[in-house]
Amino acid sequence: MNEKLFIITDQPISVEEVTAKVIRREAGAVTNFIGTVREFTKGKRTLYLEYEAYPAMAEKQLARIGAEIQERWPDAVTAITHRTGRLDISDVAVVIAVSTPHRKDAYDANEYAIERIKQMVPIWKKEHWEDGEQWIGDQLEIGRYPSGRPEGVVNRD
Amino acid sequence: MNEKLFIITDQPISVEEVTAKVIRREAGAVTNFIGTVREFTKGKRTLYLEYEAYPAMAEKQLARIGAEIQERWPDAVTAITHRTGRLDISDVAVVIAVSTPHRKDAYDANEYAIERIKQMVPIWKKEHWEDGEQWIGDQLEIGRYPSGRPEGVVNRD
Amino acid sequence: MINVLCFAHIKELTGAEKVQIQQDEMTVEQLLNELNYRYGVSGDFMVAVNEEYADKEDIVKSGDTVAIIPPVSGG
Amino acid sequence: MINVLCFAHIKELTGAEKVQIQQDEMTVEQLLNELNYRYGVSGDFMVAVNEEYADKEDIVKSGDTVAIIPPVSGG
Numbered sequence: 001m002n003e004k005l006f007i008i009t010d011q012p013i014s015v016e017e018v019t020a021k022v023i024r025r026e027a028g029a030v031t032n033f034i035g036t037v038r039e040f041t042k043g044k045r046t047l048y049l050e051y052e053a054y055p056a057m058a059e060k061q062l063a064r065i066g067a068e069i070q071e072r073w074p075d076a077v078t079a080i081t082h083r084t085g086r087l088d089i090s091d092v093a094v095v096i097a098v099s100t101p102h103r104k105d106a107y108d109a110n111e112y113a114i115e116r117i118k119q120m121v122p123i124w125k126k127e128h129w130e131d132g133e134q135w136i137g138d139q140l141e142i143g144r145y146p147s148g149r150p151e152g153v154v155n156r157d
Numbered sequence: 158m159n160e161k162l163f164i165i166t167d168q169p170i171s172v173e174e175v176t177a178k179v180i181r182r183e184a185g186a187v188t189n190f191i192g193t194v195r196e197f198t199k200g201k202r203t204l205y206l207e208y209e210a211y212p213a214m215a216e217k218q219l220a221r222i223g224a225e226i227q228e229r230w231p232d233a234v235t236a237i238t239h240r241t242g243r244l245d246i247s248d249v250a251v252v253i254a255v256s257t258p259h260r261k262d263a264y265d266a267n268e269y270a271i272e273r274i275k276q277m278v279p280i281w282k283k284e285h286w287e288d289g290e291q292w293i294g295d296q297l298e299i300g301r302y303p304s305g306r307p308e309g310v311v312n313r314d
Numbered sequence: 315m316i317n318v319l320c321f322a323h324i325k326e327l328t329g330a331e332k333v334q335i336q337q338d339e340m341t342v343e344q345l346l347n348e349l350n351y352r353y354g355v356s357g358d359f360m361v362a363v364n365e366e367y368a369d370k371e372d373i374v375k376s377g378d379t380v381a382i383i384p385p386v387s388g389g
Numbered sequence: 390m391i392n393v394l395c396f397a398h399i400k401e402l403t404g405a406e407k408v409q410i411q412q413d414e415m416t417v418e419q420l421l422n423e424l425n426y427r428y429g430v431s432g433d434f435m436v437a438v439n440e441e442y443a444d445k446e447d448i449v450k451s452g453d454t455v456a457i458i459p460p461v462s463g464g
Binding site: 192210211214251278279281 | 365
């Protein structure tokens with residue numbers, strides 16, 4: 001088992017493996033978020049997706065999300081794996097696992113993680129449709145980045 | 158793969174197998190809740206647990222929870238497996254998987270499922286400690302059941 | 315004859331997974347009183363008749379399966 | 390020399406995963422102007438210097454790795 005908690009990979013993701021990293025004696029609850037490739041978005045049919053990442057930085061940003069979670073939910077342990085490359089419909093793009101002693105925190109911290117991924121982790125998807133293809137950005141409709149960095153991200157150095 | 162969506166079993170639960178039942182082309186998000194045996198509860202050390210169920214009725218009640226979810230979140234698909242028998246620390250007692258087109262619903266519906274399980278599914282756990290054992294009830298501190306049935310449960314017949 | 319299923323600590327009180335009551339028809343409440351008289355079963359619990367939650371006033375008939383459901387603790 | 394990494398549609402604009410700027414020191418903003426002049430790179434994006442998000446006023450030096458980060462769409 002790969003014991004790194006925050007991973008970018010071009011291989012299929014095992015939900016069980018990501019989950020196993022956060023299970024521990026003190027935890028009673030684990031939540032997973034599993035992002036899969038959806039066929040239709042706003043009525044448009046996706047044939048397949050392509051994910052590209054800036055892997056070294058993306059893994060750092062995932063680890064930062066893990067650190068943010070531990071600040072907000074001190075008893076939580078987080079593991080995240082995101083896949084890159086070509087993904088077909090229903091393939092798993094991302095798995096987030098969070099364990100906590102009590103269940104409410106496991107849901108809240110997990111949802112926090114996926115929101116933060118969509119804000120600040122350098123991963124991009126390209127949609128391939130029947131009539132074309134496009135790099136997708138700004139799913140959250142954040143708009144401009146006047147400061148040059150995503151909201152809430154401060155450098156540690 | 159066992160394609161029954163709502164299962165009581167005395168065998169170890171595969172997270173991947175429960176998850177696979179709800180993955181589909183229309184879904185972009187799957188959430189799992191995985192309940193594991195926690196070692197310490199309010200400072201008291203658990204050695205192991207024993208779960209007992211009224212299996213036929215419990216599976217019906219799990220299916221009812223699935224139906225309730227589909228009423229509230231029409232695009233959601235739910236699968237739940239709960240284990241019975243002796244479980245050691247960190248063993249998986251329950252896996253809930255919910256898939257939806259968009260992620261917010263997957264979190265909400267999943268949390269709804271675990272709350273309802275703790276209200277109305279006939280499953281009981283016996284804690285085994287170093288100095289004794291006890292059947293646990295009323296974790297939600299619901300108090301008395303003046304009507305003879307859990308709140309919000311109405312017979313369909 | 316009415317079959318009564320016992321779980322968790324109720325089973326420990328009655329000493330059996332299943333007990334039987336020789337009646338053609340009774341309310342859930344009468345059945346609970348009988349179990350209290352016989353085994354000292356009392357307290358907070360729900361009752362299911364033929365795998366569906368029932369009310370205290372509901373009628374149980376011979377051949378029905380009644381389950382005494384103490385507060386649940388799954389999950 | 391400053392290395393600039395390009396991703397997603399930025400890579401399609403520059404035609405390369407990595408482009409180089411022969412400068413000892415410049416601000417992030419000056420670097421963006423240079424990329425705009427050379428490749429028509431413009432729009433909403435973030436910039437990372439050595440794998441950390443940077444501000445437009447931050448200084449980039451020879452040997453640094455700069456990444457142009459268009460709006461992300463992972464998850």
